[in-house]
Amino acid sequence: xxxxxxxxxxxxxxxLAPRPxxxxxxxxxxxxxxxxxxxxxxxxxxxxxxxxxxxxKTSLTLEYAYRLQQEYDLVWQLPAAEPAVLSAAFxxxxxxxxxRELGADAADPVDQxxxxxxxxxxxxxLIFDNVPEAEALLPFLPPAGPGHVLVTSRSGRWPRxxxxxxxxxxxxxxxxxxxxxxxxxxxxxxxxxVSEFGAxxxxxxxxxxxxxETGLALSEYLDLLHHQRTELLAQGQAWGYRERVAxxxxxxxxxxxxxxxxxxxxxxxxxxxxxxxxxxxLLLSPLERWAPRELFxxxxxxxxxxxxxxGPPARLLRDVHPSVLVMxxxxxxxxxxxxxxxxxxxxxxxIGPPVDGAVTVxxxxxxxxxxxxxxRVQRRWREVAAVLVEAVLPDDPGQKARWPRYARLLPHIRxxxxxxxxxxxxxxxxxxxxxxxxxxxxxxxxIAAALAAALGPEEGATLTARHELALWTGExxxxxxxxxxxxxxxxxxRWVSGxxxxxxxxxxxxxxxxxGQAGDAxxxxxxxxTLLPVRERVQGPEHPSxxxxxxxxxxxxxxxxxxxxxxxxxxxxxxxxxxxxxxxxPTPSPPGPISPTGQGGRGMRWGPGSCVxxxxxxxxxxxxxxxPTPSPPGPISPTGQGGRGMRWGPGSCVxxCCxxxxxxxxxxxxxxxxxxxxLPTGRPVPARKGEGPPQGPGRGxxxxxxxxxxxxxxxxxxxxxxxxxxxxxxxPRAG
Numbered sequence: 001x002x003x004x005x006x007x008x009x010x011x012x013x014x015x016l017a018p019r020p021x022x023x024x025x026x027x028x029x030x031x032x033x034x035x036x037x038x039x040x041x042x043x044x045x046x047x048x049x050x051x052x053x054x055x056x057k058t059s060l061t062l063e064y065a066y067r068l069q070q071e072y073d074l075v076w077q078l079p080a081a082e083p084a085v086l087s088a089a090f091x092x093x094x095x096x097x098x099x100r101e102l103g104a105d106a107a108d109p110v111d112q113x114x115x116x117x118x119x120x121x122x123x124x125x126l127i128f129d130n131v132p133e134a135e136a137l138l139p140f141l142p143p144a145g146p147g148h149v150l151v152t153s154r155s156g157r158w159p160r161x162x163x164x165x166x167x168x169x170x171x172x173x174x175x176x177x178x179x180x181x182x183x184x185x186x187x188x189x190x191x192x193x194v195s196e197f198g199a200x201x202x203x204x205x206x207x208x209x210x211x212x213e214t215g216l217a218l219s220e221y222l223d224l225l226h227h228q229r230t231e232l233l234a235q236g237q238a239w240g241y242r243e244r245v246a247x248x249x250x251x252x253x254x255x256x257x258x259x260x261x262x263x264x265x266x267x268x269x270x271x272x273x274x275x276x277x278x279x280x281x282l283l284l285s286p287l288e289r290w291a292p293r294e295l296f297x298x299x300x301x302x303x304x305x306x307x308x309x310x311g312p313p314a315r316l317l318r319d320v321h322p323s324v325l326v327m328x329x330x331x332x333x334x335x336x337x338x339x340x341x342x343x344x345x346x347x348x349x350x351i352g353p354p355v356d357g358a359v360t361v362x363x364x365x366x367x368x369x370x371x372x373x374x375x376r377v378q379r380r381w382r383e384v385a386a387v388l389v390e391a392v393l394p395d396d397p398g399q400k401a402r403w404p405r406y407a408r409l410l411p412h413i414r415x416x417x418x419x420x421x422x423x424x425x426x427x428x429x430x431x432x433x434x435x436x437x438x439x440x441x442x443x444x445x446x447i448a449a450a451l452a453a454a455l456g457p458e459e460g461a462t463l464t465a466r467h468e469l470a471l472w473t474g475e476x477x478x479x480x481x482x483x484x485x486x487x488x489x490x491x492x493x494r495w496v497s498g499x500x501x502x503x504x505x506x507x508x509x510x511x512x513x514x515x516g517q518a519g520d521a522x523x524x525x526x527x528x529x530t531l532l533p534v535r536e537r538v539q540g541p542e543h544p545s546x547x548x549x550x551x552x553x554x555x556x557x558x559x560x561x562x563x564x565x566x567x568x569x570x571x572x573x574x575x576x577x578x579x580x581x582x583x584x585x586p587t588p589s590p591p592g593p594i595s596p597t598g599q600g601g602r603g604m605r606w607g608p609g610s611c612v613x614x615x616x617x618x619x620x621x622x623x624x625x626x627x628p629t630p631s632p633p634g635p636i637s638p639t640g641q642g643g644r645g646m647r648w649g650p651g652s653c654v655x656x657c658c659x660x661x662x663x664x665x666x667x668x669x670x671x672x673x674x675x676x677x678x679l680p681t682g683r684p685v686p687a688r689k690g691e692g693p694p695q696g697p698g699r700g701x702x703x704x705x706x707x708x709x710x711x712x713x714x715x716x717x718x719x720x721x722x723x724x725x726x727x728x729x730x731x732p733r734a735g
Contacts, residue, residue: 013096014075016127019066020059021239022180025173029166030064036164037148044117044126044142048134048151048158051166052349052362053248054202054241057152060166061127064150073122074147078140080128086140110140118144125150133347134158154252154349165353168362174199181208182218189218196225198275198363202238203245210236230371233364249368252348262337263344265330268373270351270359271366272385274411281357282408284331284338286391292328299387306422307461308451324380328387358408385416390423397430406430419443419450428468437476444469458496460503463489467507470514479517486511500538502545505531509549512556521560528553 023030037045049057062077069075078089091109094100099112117124124147131137131153141149151158156165169177174194179185181204197203211221213236224232234246241248256264270278286295303309332338342359345351352360370378389412394402406413406427417423424447432440448465455462466489474482486507493504508531516524532553535546 012073013093014069015093016065016069016075016077017058017062019062022177023056023059023063024177024180025169026056026060026063029060030067033060033064033150033164034068044145044147044149046141046149046151046162047164048131048153048162049164049166050151050153050156050158050349052168052200052365053154053243053252054200054245054364055166055168056201057166058129059201061129061150061152065125065127069125071123072125072148073120074117074124075127076125077127077129080131080137080140080151083136086128090140114142114144117142117147120145120147123147128152131155156346156349156353157343168199169201169204171195171199174201174204177201178204178208178218181205182211184211184218186218189222193218193222193225196222196363200245200362200364202241202243202248203233203364205238205241206233206236206244208236209238229367233368233371245364246368246371249348249350249365252350253369253372256344256348260341260344261330262332263341265327266332266338266341267345267350267361267365267369268381269331269385269388270361271369272382272416273361274415275361275363275366276411277355277358277360278412279358279408280338280342280354282392282405283388284333286388287328287331287333290391292325295328295387295391296325299390302390302422306425307459307464308420308422308455323377324383327380328384331384382416385412386418386421386423389413389416390421393423393426395426397426398433400434403430403434406434419446420454425465425468428472432468432472432475437472441469441472441476444472458492460496463493463496463503467503467510471510474514474517479514482514483511483518486514500534502539505535505538505545509545509552513552516556516559521556524556525553525560528556 033047033049036047049060051057065075065077076093078086078093080086087110090113091100094109094112094116097113097116099116100107100109117126124145126142126147127150128137128140129152131151133155134153134157137151156163168174171191171194174197175187175190178190178193179187184190193207194204197207207221210216210232211218216224221232230246234244237244253264256267266280269283270280290298300309332341342351342354346353350361350365370381373381389409392405393409393413394405396402397406410427413423413427417427424443428440428443428447431437431443444465448462448469451459451462451465466485470482470485470489473485490504490507490511493501493507497504508527512524512527512531515527528549532546532549535543535549539546
């Protein structure tokens, strides 16, 4: 019996996984993907979205397909992890397109679909999901047709014009994703969780699913993550993901262990460092020059030189476990092997692209890589990482040319080196030399505490760390604390090393230095004076330390004298008219004439750098006076006949002159007058046109050569008369 054929129904082939419930922080990437597919003149255009497992590659391509599916006549998602599964998916597509009967056609379904796609006039979209390698996809790519091809893959080996690497989310969008997926509002805990997970969408979705299932708060989940990370990363099932964080890279690890042992060894080494860019080329460079045993021998000698470990080097070298040497031998040693290992890791997107000899490794990849190892093996890999870092650290951290290397290695030094390691000591020295005094002080606090606990408070390495701690405490802006720390250290130095040991003398010199910096110049001078003969006897009169001691002694002696002069209340006396009064003005003014007289007379002429301004109310014949130092506030009444003149403030060290009317030259003030009436005077100055002496009764005796001295009008309420009284002759003592 012949059955009639089934009538053909108009179809539009569409096969997509369910749309992601939300796609946070990827709108710009979707727009970029659309622009790249439309801008190319080549058809079909191929874009391969690649990146770390769990970064959201499939979610991105699905979101693009759902947003723009109306622009395509055919939209089909094909699983591409296995060639056999991919071929079966092509057979189903061919049957849906009416190109073949399922199970009854011997033709290749891939060729049938390619032919049909090439003949179409309307655009189409194919999505190849989870492609392992670019080479594995070549037989399945359509050769012609007005369509677009999207590929998702963990492999980073794609042509530059086809590849689009998808990074992790930024921190803000990652926190938004976690809060919206978990239904919580603790932004602080969300930010901390994002930092722990490295903003990987898979980990955030998995954490949100686990919290939704168990009812845990974000803070409680973080506590579990800190204590049971390995077990927790295997819990929870993120929507749209078939795998969890703990298993998402398991296949890659197993394959690398079989095909590229050096690549998996390199990944384990890189997982011991910080998640910042890791300078792999620099860290592996010692392996090209030295054998593993030689590197460990050099490390033992280095630690002994810094006083970190006692005992003979031969015995300490025997303590190195043989498995550590085996691990180091498993690492790639030359450029070709290093590049091959990096290529294998990039094939699975386990590392970022190499840039300037450095790569990045996601923190979760590092965590999962190490979690697969036992604690003992983890500890030995960290020993290897520490030895390689110590081997590339320069021995002169104070030289500016070495600072770029220290800056590049700084996050990894803090990750793999302990506080008792020589490299940590050199790093703290670098930070202090480069100007980061506070961080240097913090590091030396850790170093001193760790050495005191490990070696004892009286060991030489501990005392050296305390010495450096005091130094950088002072440089950080606390000289008093530095002085106290050195003062506490000196008795121990004397008891351990002896009173004339160079280390003890250096500590004494630093104590004197920071004593002076703390404001006690006299004590600093005395300490340097006490130390100098010891330096001369122990180290010699021409030793650099002795010469520096002499220099500092002279410096603090001069500083003490200056401060003594600044602290004294010296009075300078001027013989002026009785109408002079002074006023303190504690704000700076530009140099130049100031005339507050109200009578057209010129006021004081102030020089640059003066910190206090005094205005003088005087007659029209008054000329300027330089006063670069402060004086006590209050009125000043320089009488013409024995009245007190200006009171000059502490620290005045410049000669000052007052020039008045013709016939009177202002006194040059060179020293303190005992009575205020016998100061030396300056050179006479001719009067200006139209200027004359202030009027006042009487005339005083000339200060020089019988020249008349000016008299100002007497001030109201002045306690003395116009003329200075003569002192009565002293009576002879009776008997």
